[in-house]
Amino acid sequence: MHKTISILTGATLALSISAHxxxxxxxxxxxxxxxxxxxQKMREDVLSGFEGGVDFQPQEVGPFVTRLEAExxxxxxxxxxxxxxxxxxxxxxxxxxxLSGVDLGGIEVTPAFLELGKLGTxxxxxxxxxxxxxxxxxxxxxxxxLPEGADINxxxxxxxxxxxxxxxxxxxSPKFGFPAGPQGLKHRFFQGFLLPSYANSTVTKFxxxxxxxxxxxxxxxxxxxNPASTNYAFMQEPLLSGDVWVAFDHIARLADAFNQRxxxxxxxxxxxxxxxxxxxxxxxGIAVPKGAPDVEASKRLVRYMMQPETQVATLLATNFFxxxxxxxxxxxxxxxxxxxxxxxAMTSAEDAVPSLLPVGLGDLGGQFNQVYTDAFERIVxxxxxxxxxxxxxxxxxxSIMEQAKAPCWLPDQPSDGPCPVE
Amino acid sequence: MSTAVSVDAPHKVxxxxxxxxxxxxxxxxxxxxxxxxxxxxxxxxxxxxxxxSGFPKTGLPSFDFGSVRFFLSFAGxxxxxxxxxxxxxxxxxxxxxxxxxxxxxxxRFDFPGKESFRMLVVMTRAFPLPLLALPLAVLFIRTxxxxxxxxxxxxxxxxxxxxxxxxxxxxxxxxxxxLEEAAWTLGCNRWQAFRKVVLPLVMxxxxxxxxxxxxxxxxxxxxxxxxxxxxxxxxAFLVQSLNVSPLHLKFAGGAALVIPALIFIFAVRxxxxxxxxxxxx
Numbered sequence: 001m002h003k004t005i006s007i008l009t010g011a012t013l014a015l016s017i018s019a020h021x022x023x024x025x026x027x028x029x030x031x032x033x034x035x036x037x038x039x040q041k042m043r044e045d046v047l048s049g050f051e052g053g054v055d056f057q058p059q060e061v062g063p064f065v066t067r068l069e070a071e072x073x074x075x076x077x078x079x080x081x082x083x084x085x086x087x088x089x090x091x092x093x094x095x096x097x098x099l100s101g102v103d104l105g106g107i108e109v110t111p112a113f114l115e116l117g118k119l120g121t122x123x124x125x126x127x128x129x130x131x132x133x134x135x136x137x138x139x140x141x142x143x144x145x146l147p148e149g150a151d152i153n154x155x156x157x158x159x160x161x162x163x164x165x166x167x168x169x170x171x172x173s174p175k176f177g178f179p180a181g182p183q184g185l186k187h188r189f190f191q192g193f194l195l196p197s198y199a200n201s202t203v204t205k206f207x208x209x210x211x212x213x214x215x216x217x218x219x220x221x222x223x224x225x226n227p228a229s230t231n232y233a234f235m236q237e238p239l240l241s242g243d244v245w246v247a248f249d250h251i252a253r254l255a256d257a258f259n260q261r262x263x264x265x266x267x268x269x270x271x272x273x274x275x276x277x278x279x280x281x282x283x284x285g286i287a288v289p290k291g292a293p294d295v296e297a298s299k300r301l302v303r304y305m306m307q308p309e310t311q312v313a314t315l316l317a318t319n320f321f322x323x324x325x326x327x328x329x330x331x332x333x334x335x336x337x338x339x340x341x342x343x344x345a346m347t348s349a350e351d352a353v354p355s356l357l358p359v360g361l362g363d364l365g366g367q368f369n370q371v372y373t374d375a376f377e378r379i380v381x382x383x384x385x386x387x388x389x390x391x392x393x394x395x396x397x398x399s400i401m402e403q404a405k406a407p408c409w410l411p412d413q414p415s416d417g418p419c420p421v422e
Numbered sequence: 423m424s425t426a427v428s429v430d431a432p433h434k435v436x437x438x439x440x441x442x443x444x445x446x447x448x449x450x451x452x453x454x455x456x457x458x459x460x461x462x463x464x465x466x467x468x469x470x471x472x473x474x475s476g477f478p479k480t481g482l483p484s485f486d487f488g489s490v491r492f493f494l495s496f497a498g499x500x501x502x503x504x505x506x507x508x509x510x511x512x513x514x515x516x517x518x519x520x521x522x523x524x525x526x527x528x529x530r531f532d533f534p535g536k537e538s539f540r541m542l543v544v545m546t547r548a549f550p551l552p553l554l555a556l557p558l559a560v561l562f563i564r565t566x567x568x569x570x571x572x573x574x575x576x577x578x579x580x581x582x583x584x585x586x587x588x589x590x591x592x593x594x595x596x597x598x599x600x601l602e603e604a605a606w607t608l609g610c611n612r613w614q615a616f617r618k619v620v621l622p623l624v625m626x627x628x629x630x631x632x633x634x635x636x637x638x639x640x641x642x643x644x645x646x647x648x649x650x651x652x653x654x655x656x657x658a659f660l661v662q663s664l665n666v667s668p669l670h671l672k673f674a675g676g677a678a679l680v681i682p683a684l685i686f687i688f689a690v691r692x693x694x695x696x697x698x699x700x701x702x703x
Contacts, residue, residue, distance in 0.1 A: 027651060035667040036660075036675070040496055055652070060665065062552060063647035063658075070559030070648070077563055078651050183665060237669055256668065 025053040026080035026294070026301050029068065031088060032130075032284050033318045034058040038252075041317035050304050052297060061088070065363065068092070068289075076291050080298040081305075086116060086283045089126050091362040093119040096287040100124035102299050104306050108325035117285055126285035127302055130311070130320035133281050134188060135342045137235065137254045137267050142167055142175060142245035152268040153345050157197065157217050160246075160271045164224035167245060176225045177244030180376070183233035185250050187369040190376060192280025192355040193248075194218060196411045197273030202355055203401065203419045204412045207394040214273060215379050215386045222380045230381070239265065250282070251343070252319040255335035262334030269346030276353035278411070279346050283357070284320065353411050360406035368404075371397045397421050463680060466673035474670040489674035502659035503682065505571055506640060509655055512575035513582055513639035514632045520579070521586025522628060526616075528587070529594035540591075543584045551581075555648045562649055569651050577645045582635035589631040593624045633690050640683055656682075 033042045039058050047054040059067070064084070071077030072095045082089070082096075089096070100123060113128035138152070146152065147162040155163075164176040180186045191202050198214030199205040226244050235249035236256040247254070248270065257265050270279050286305055288298040304310055311322035312329060319335055321343070322328075328336070346352070361368050371393050378389045398421040408419035466474050467490060468483035493499060527533075528540065558577065559568070567573035597620055605615035646658035657679065664675040 034665075036492075036496060036664065036671055037667065040492075057651065059647065063555075063644060066552065066555050066648045067559060067651075070556055070563060073556075074560045074563040078569065234668065 024294075025055040026050075026297050027078050028054050028056045028081045028083060028301065029064065029079040030056065030058045030083035031061055031064050031085065032058065032083055032320070034060070038318050042314075046310060046313045046317050049310070050301060052300075054301060061366075064088075071291060072289065074291075076293075077289070078293060079289055080292045080294065081301050082287045082289060083129055083284060084287075085357055086285060087357045087359050087361065087365060089285050089287050090119050090359050093121060093125050095289055095291075096123075096125040097290045097292070097295055097299075098123035098125070099127055099288065099299065099302060102127070102303050104303060107306055107308065109306070110323050110325075113283060113323050116283060126287035127306060128323035129284045129286045129305060130314055130318065131281055131283050131323055132251050132320045133279060133343045133346065134185070134193065134248065134250050134270065135254070135267050135339060135346065136246065136248050136270055137239060137257060137265055138247075139239060139242070139245040140264055140266060143266070145170060152266070154349070155268065155271040157214075157221075157271045157273050161217060161221045161224070164221055164246065168224040174224050174226045175245035176221065177232060177235055177238050177247040178222075178225055178229045179232045179235050179247075179249050179253070180229045181231045181233045185253070186376060187372045188250075188280055188357075189248060190372040191358070191369075193270050193278045194273075196275065196278025196280075196353045196355045197271070198275055198278075200275040200278075200353060201412050203397065203408060204415075204422055206397055206421055207390040208422065210275065212386050212390060215375070215390070217273075218376075219380050219386070251335075251339045254339065255319040255333075258335035258338045259333050262338065265338065267338045267342035269342055269349060272349075272351050276351040277346065277349050278353040278355055280355045280357065281347070282320075283323075355411050356409045358406075359409040361400070361404045364400050364404045367400055368397075371400065394421050460680065460684075463673055463676050466670065467677035469670070469673075471668065471670040474673060489670045490677070492671065493674050493678050498654065498659065499656070499678070502654045502656045505650070505653050506656040507682070508571045509575050509578060509646075510636045510639040512571060513578040514635045516575060516579040517582040517586040517635040518590075518628060518632050521583050521631070522590045524587045525590025525592075526594050528591045530599065540588075543587050546580055547584055551642075551644045555645055558645070559648050568649065569653055571650075571653055574646055574649050574653075574655070575639070577649065578639040578642055579635075581642065582638045585634055585638070586631050589634070590624070590628060593627040593631075594620070597623050629690060633687070636686065637683065 028047070033039055033056075039056065042058075043054075043056050047056055065088075068079065068082065071079055072092065099117075102124075109128060113131070114124070117124055117126045117128055119125040136152075136155075142163075143152070145163060145166040147159050147166065150159045150163065160176075164174070167175040178184075178186065178189070194214050195202050195206070195211055198217075199208050199210035201208070201211075205211055226238070228238070228243060232238055232244075234253040234256075235244065235247035236254050238244035239247055239254070239257040240260060254267070258267070270277065272278075286302050288295060288302060292298045305314075306324060308322075308324065308326045311324055311326055315321055315328070315336060316333065319339070321336075321340070328340075332340075347354070358365055358368055374396075375389055375393045378384045378393075379386050401418045401421060405418050407417065408415040412419060465481065465483045468485050468487070470484060470486040470488060473480075473484060473486070524543070528536065562568040562573050567576070601619050601623075602615045605619045606612070610618065641657060642655075643657045643661050646655045650658065660675050660679060664672050667675070
């Protein structure tokens with residue numbers, strides 16, 4: 001017995017040491033394209049063309065940040081390229097290498113995105129990698145219940161409530177769905193759609209009367225919302241199973257419904273409130289840490305990611321749209337054909353109120369989101385008085401903003417010092 | 423008990439059959455408790471995506487291997503599986519190698535600070551891993567332990583050690599010291615007495631606590647995700663991606679995570695049962 005144990009130990013030790021052989025591949029550390037199917041496509045269709053090879057490793061935010069911070073603190077590591085959302089990259093601005101010297105070969109990158117990528121400095125801290133948005137999707141069966149005179153491309157929240165009510169009453173069960181599960185992106189709806197549409201603000205007017213009106217609308221909408229919504233993460237699943245007919249979600253989380261049954265679903269812009277049509281574009285960027293093992297190879301990968309062919313391949317793999325001027329091929333999948341025009345209609349609407357993802361919160365981002373999630377749970381699920389909840393949550397929000405010293409971002413007016421909560 | 427009940431024979435039969443019924447019912451409930459989730463996992467893993475999200479369910483697998491095939495072709499699954507086994511075996515060996523002597527010392531010797539030492543052993547579980555992971559990762563990168571199976575195994579050993587120490591402590595305490603003393607009087611030295619008398623008696627228990635260390639390492643995600651990159655373990659590799667994947671792939675991935683653990687438990691079940699004293703009868 002002892003002999004076998006010692007042999008086993010020796011063998012495993014030898015294995016564990018020999019397994020630690022360095023590879024020349026560039027490690028691509030990402031919070032995006034984490035679902036296994038997207039990861040697979042990123043590796044096979046998007047990154048396989050890069051000379052020298054790429055090790056694409058998508059991560060959840062927790063381990064992603066911990067590993068990144070460890071490498072930044074140690075001053076060296078194995079991460080070659082970081083792919084993450086604008087807000088996540090903004091936290092570590094001083095650690096990114098300047099990418100303004102990367103020769104993109106005459107590619108037109110959307111200027112507004114390039115400006116965001118400077119993170120308020122003179123250097124190009126990251127390059128815009130891909131963009132997405134949130135839209136509404138509906139089963140075509142639901143369209144006959146639309147309130148009279150309503151145009152789904154210019155819907156208001158009041159019309160949405162009427163629509164959901166009509167569906168619930170006439171079909172006998174609630175047919176509106178909302179991604180309120182633990183993995184759902186509900187907080188983005190409150191930050192980027194509900195509050196901007198009602199109060200033209202995400203932070204400053206968090207507890208205003210306008211915001212209160214928005215929450216009251218949502219509370220009413222919730223009566224006609226499928227109660228299983230508190231379990232939903234990806235709305236494409238309940239849409240496909242028919243449990244839900246009308247839903248709000250991130251485009252990458254709706255795509256499967258359009259790809260599996262393109263003729264059954266329509267995509268359309270998020271509704272508008274009294275203050276306009278709030279929406280939240282999602283911008284992901286790619287950056288290179290200053291301590292990357294081979295900065296030149298990393299920059300080559302960044303350049304590769306920005307090429308038109310790669311950008312189109314990325315769209316096919318992740319349902320995130322290009323950030324550069326590029327003509328999309330004719331044979332796009334059904335999801336891109338359906339979702340693209342909806343995004344276009346939303347972002348170019350006359351009453352558009354674009355909101356950014358939170359900026360400058362660093363590791364307080366989770367607590368910031370929790371403020372909105374808590375407000376939702378207390379107001380809508382627990383039925384507590386809206387005014388009291390907003391006043392209490394505003395206190396928490398204020399202390400988070402002060403702790404992070406984060407100035408306001410769109411749609412809130414620019415501030416000196418931390419973004420005020422009135 | 424037998425004399426008291428035998429006076430009233432019919433009553434005894436009734437009580438016994440009721441007890442028997444309860445006993446069998448409890449066994450059935452326990453079996454369903456364990457087997458039903460596993461059954462559903464496999465049915466859904468072997469069904470097509472439409473069947474997984476569709477309704478009504480047949481409850482029978484249609485043997486659609488699409489999801490499973492996707493997993494086997496997913497780059498790096500097999501390597502991650504190998505790493506998982508490697509790390510888990512290392513953890514098992516290290517935690518028993520360190521934990522069993524500590525347990526023996528705690529049960530056989532009196533030394534100052536013994537009680538506080540026992541408390542300290544458990545204290546290592548008081549700190550959440552996400553808190554420890556950052557300084558650990560920095561240290562590992564600086565010392566070169568980063569991204570090795572051995573480095574990760576050390577961390578998992580720390581997690582498994584309290585259990586190894588406390589389980590082996592109670593095992594050794596259950597062996598009367600007189601047995602060892604008898605061996606000494608018959609010419610054994612301390613080591614021989616331990617090897618020839620004590621070890622055979624506690625071996626099943628040690629095996630059980632080794633299995634426990636194995637599962638702790640197998641299930642750990644956070645440290646594995648932060649401390650390894652090329653040498654991912656299976657849970658670190660899959661669990662995070664599965665969290666945000668479509669339902670049918672969640673089932674297939676779940677099955678992929680459960681099967682190796684089930685095989686392992688089956689392989690060592692003799693030792694587990696032996697600990698409860700029902701083997702070799």
